Amino acid sequence: MWVSTGLKELVLSNPETSTYTVGRQTLRPVGLNTQWRLYRYTESNRFGPHYDQTARDPSHPTYLGGFTFLLYLSGSTPENPSTLIGGETTFYKGKIGKFTQEMPVAPVLGMGLLHAQGDRCLLHEGSTVKKGSKW
Ligand SMILES: O=C(O)CCC(=O)C(=O)O
Ligand SMILES: [Fe+2]
Numbered sequence: 001m002w003v004s005t006g007l008k009e010l011v012l013s014n015p016e017t018s019t020y021t022v023g024r025q026t027l028r029p030v031g032l033n034t035q036w037r038l039y040r041y042t043e044s045n046r047f048g049p050h051y052d053q054t055a056r057d058p059s060h061p062t063y064l065g066g067f068t069f070l071l072y073l074s075g076s077t078p079e080n081p082s083t084l085i086g087g088e089t090t091f092y093k094g095k096i097g098k099f100t101q102e103m104p105v106a107p108v109l110g111m112g113l114l115h116a117q118g119d120r121c122l123l124h125e126g127s128t129v130k131k132g133s134k135w
Contacts, residue, residue: 002031007069011114020066022054022118029066033057039126041087041134047126049096054118067114068121073135075107082109086130089113092123099123107134 002008011017011029019026034057039047055065070089076082088106092099104127105113115122126134 007032007112011067017067017114020116020120022064022066025064027064027066030063032069033065034059039135041126041129043129043131043133045134046128049092049123049125051121051123052115052117065117068117070113070115072107072109072111072113074133075109075111077109080109082132084129084132084134086128087132087134088127090125090127091115092125094123096123 008029008031017029019028021027033055035055041047052068055068057063057065074082074084075087076084084107088104090105091103093101093103115124
């Protein structure tokens with residue numbers, strides 16, 4: 001998936017993602033973590049505000065994660081109108097209970113969202129699904 005979808009090329013050609021730092025180390029993305037999580041949110045479900053920690057892959061314990069990659073399996077596209085209402089991934093500028101700006105990203109079927117983990121992670125949440133289900 002890392003190569004065949006063009007993700008590798010996209011990540012390595014963008015100066016924002018072609019390297020990342022964990023502590024004092026400057027690292028270069030080499031692939032996707034083998035451990036994926038599949039979420040299904042139904043009406044009124046949410047994933048409260050949090051920061052993503054630097055992930056480790058048990059199959060490759062020496063590698064340190066730099067980014068979280070979310071892939072939306074629901075949400076509207078022009079060809080496929082969806083019944084999902086709400087369920088944005090919302091990023092916040094600032095700290096829990098004291099944020100200054102809210103940046104909601106509405107799910108689009110098949111869309112990927114890459115964001116930083118660890119010290120560079122923005123406060124974010126999976127906002128409440130108001131109608132339908134979000135995968
Ligand atoms: O479901 C979402 O929109 C956010 C999920 C998330 O923040 C996470 O898996 O860490
Ligand atoms: Fe998260």
